[in-house]
Amino acid sequence: MDVPRLKQSWAVVAAHGDQVPLYFYSTLFLTHPETRQMFPTNMAGQRDRLVTALGHIVSNVDQVDRLMGFLQDLGADHRKFAVRAEHYPAVGEALLATLRHFLAERWTDELAQDWAAAYGLVSQVMIEAAEAAEAVNPPWWVGEIVAHERRGFDVAVLTVRPQYLLPFTPGQSIGVSHPAVRSWRYYSPANAPRADGTLELHVRAVPGGAVSSRLVYGCAAGDQIHLAAPVGDRLTxxxxxxxxxxxxxxxxxxxxxxxxxxxxxxxxxxxxxxxxxxxxxxxxxxxxxxxxxxxxxxxxxxxxxxxxxxxxxxxxxxxxxxxxxxxxxxxxxxxxxxxxxxxxxxxxxxxxxxxxxxxxxxxxxxxxxxxxxxxxxxxxxxxxxxxxxxxx
Ligand SMILES: Cc1cc2nc3c(=O)[nH]c(=O)nc-3n(C[C@H](O)[C@H](O)[C@H](O)COP(=O)(O)OP(=O)(O)OC[C@H]3O[C@@H](n4cnc5c(N)ncnc54)[C@H](O)[C@@H]3O)c2cc1C
The missing domain is CATH 3.40.50.80 (Nucleotide-binding domain of ferredoxin-NADP reductase (FNR) module)
Incomplete structure (x- = not known):
């Protein structure tokens, strides 16, 4: 696999900016309509995420050993989007179609093979990690908001009880999603693990923010939200x-x-x-x-x-x-x-x-x-x- 050539080709594609994710998602949703439901209804702000990450990770495939832990977390974490093993080839096909489109005459059989092999390697690590995680954690937890306190104009402190234990280490963050918004964001539990398993979340509403506004202004005790496994070790x-x-x-x-x-x-x-x-x-x-x-x-x-x-x-x-x-x-x-x-x-x-x-x-x-x-x-x-x- 010619890694410098992969990187170089990704740089050429990335220079097309917003056009790249636009093409990628159009291709993905047209060829595999079943994947549309994994993404938010409003795709604004989403565009620069998945495809940019993918291009970057795959073209850095020579660092796969260093990235192993990250890719494993990513694979396990993506279960919360209902991503299954059979979706990876669909994403791979859309990625290759996007590369082919933007590289035009620079797209060669050798480059196609390298990209396919690199994506195969990365997706294999993610799929295996997702499978291993199945035995340990659910893709997400349902959590009941047992207390919701507004503390000032734009901050709320929520106490949430997961349907069953969600283990975490202080300093980590967990994924949080509201069923009406269908987007996931990270929030950091503000407590050490408790005997009753409840979590305290401090949320500041960001102007125009989909999830934070819903959690601060549009939730009350008794509502249910979704929680995903903890991530991160930088603050532990x-x-x-x-x-x-x-x-x-x-x-x-x-x-x-x-x-x-x-x-x-x-x-x-x-x-x-x-x-x-x-x-x-x-x-x-x-x-x-x-x-x-x-x-x-x-x-x-x-x-x-x-x-x-x-x-x-x-x-x-x-x-x-x-x-x-x-x-x-x-x-x-x-x-x-x-x-x-x-x-x-x-x-x-x-x-x-x-x-x-x-x-x-x-x-x-x-x-x-x-x-x-x-x-x-x-x-x-x-x-x-x-x-x-x-x-x-
Ligand atoms: C590891 C981690 C832990 C986090 N823990 C907490 C926490 O404990 N409490 C908490 O309140 N937030 C926390 N955040 C931020 C949180 O995940 C969301 O990014 C934030 O609540 C905004 O989400 P949203 O859906 O409301 O906004 P979005 O709909 O994602 O964005 C709306 C607009 O706001 C901008 N924006 C997004 N996030 C921010 C931000 N944080 N500051 C300023 N502008 C922003 C976007 O660029 C966009 O223009 C954490 C983030 C990370 C990465």
């Missing part, structure tokens, strides 16, 4: 050993960070934990009561709330990291950062400039430029495609 405490922690949270980035704090409290360790929670204004600290409770139950926890916007300093944003670095030197600690993409990239850049090294920094942005937890870990580069929407 696995790689921090027993080190003391500096935790930086912005907005609903507080959710996974809260789960980490609960884990630390539950494990009864003696770690020191310094937590900086940021919000744009005082009224946006939507979980102050819980923060106070955690602080009073764990003597090793110190909490600082950071108001981002100050009327006396118009235009200037203070991030939790700015306050934390003014307060102390945390270079002996592991640092966890979660919030908007802007907050996370500012924090990481600031910490790196201050001499913190990559191995002690754990971060996840909740924003639109998200590329998938394991994928980022596998190939840490910002130009990788967004597959967060998967099929739906």
């Amino acid at each position: 405490l696995w790689s921090a050993g027993s080190a003391d922690l500096l935790l930086l949270a912005g907005g609903t980035g507080w959710a996974p960070v809260k789960a980490l704090v609960e884990q630390v409290v539950a494990e009864g360790s003696r770690r020191k934990v310094d937590l900086y929670v940021g919000a744009r204004s005082r009224t946006e600290f939507y979980d102050s009561e819980a923060i106070d409770k955690l602080a009073s139950s764990y003597p090793g926890l110190t909490v600082t709330c950071v108001v981002g916007l100050d009327v006396n300093r118009p235009g200037e944003v203070v991030h939790p990291v700015d306050r934390a670095l003014t307060d102390g030197d945390w270079r002996s600690r592991h640092v966890y950062v979660c919030g908007s993409d802007e907050m996370v990239s500012h924090s990481v850049a600031t910490l790196q400039q201050a001499g913190y090294h990559a191995g002690q920094l754990h971060h996840e942005g909740l924003g639109k430029h998200w590329y998938g937890p394991s994928w980022r870990t596998a190939v840490d580069r910002p130009s990788t495609p967004d597959i967060s929407g998967g099929a739906r």
Whole structure:
């Protein structure tokens, strides 16, 4: 398989921009109409996801060993879109037809063989992982919303009871979908695993956001939503050993960070934990009561709330990291950062400039430029495609 040639041909195709996914989906839905139901009714925003991810992954087939974990997660995760083994050839055919169309006279028999072989390899890993996952987890869980609290204008805290146990590790995220919307998004449980199996989700409604708006404004206790298996290991405490922690949270980035704090409290360790929670204004600290409770139950926890916007300093944003670095030197600690993409990239850049090294920094942005937890870990580069929407 000539991998440089694969990559080169993908670069040529990708240069056609939006035309590529448009052609891909038209071909897929025309030739295999049964696949249409796996995708949202409204395909806007979907177009750049699956096909871009596929092209990128397949043309990087030489890294398949490095990507193995990611592809396995992806295969297992795509069960929630009702993707089955027989759908993979349909997607492969549409992908090859798209390549042939855009490469025109550059499309040769050799290139066709290479693309088919590379796609075969990638899809085989995904299919096998999906089959293995069948024995462990269902494709999705039905969850009942047992409590729905609006905390301010655009945030809701939901308590959800899965129909049966949904195991996860603090810091991971789970897929969430509302039956009326048929799209999946990730949300991070804001609790350590509980004896009753319930999960707490903190959701901020993004303007025009399909799933977040529905969860914040269009749900109530008693409603059912769908949940999918946990993903991601970037924010778990696995790689921090027993080190003391500096935790930086912005907005609903507080959710996974809260789960980490609960884990630390539950494990009864003696770690020191310094937590900086940021919000744009005082009224946006939507979980102050819980923060106070955690602080009073764990003597090793110190909490600082950071108001981002100050009327006396118009235009200037203070991030939790700015306050934390003014307060102390945390270079002996592991640092966890979660919030908007802007907050996370500012924090990481600031910490790196201050001499913190990559191995002690754990971060996840909740924003639109998200590329998938394991994928980022596998190939840490910002130009990788967004597959967060998967099929739906
Ligand atoms: C690993 C992970 C964990 C997450 N955990 C949480 C969580 O615990 N709580 C939480 O509230 N959110 C969380 N998110 C964000 C969440 O998954 C959704 O992206 C968000 O709720 C918007 O979904 P939507 O369907 O409402 O918007 P969409 O319909 O997908 O998008 C609508 C518009 O908003 C833009 N947009 C999408 N997401 C964002 C965003 N986050 N910020 C700004 N603009 C955006 C889109 O580009 C689009 O223009 C997490 C994201 C990731 C990747």
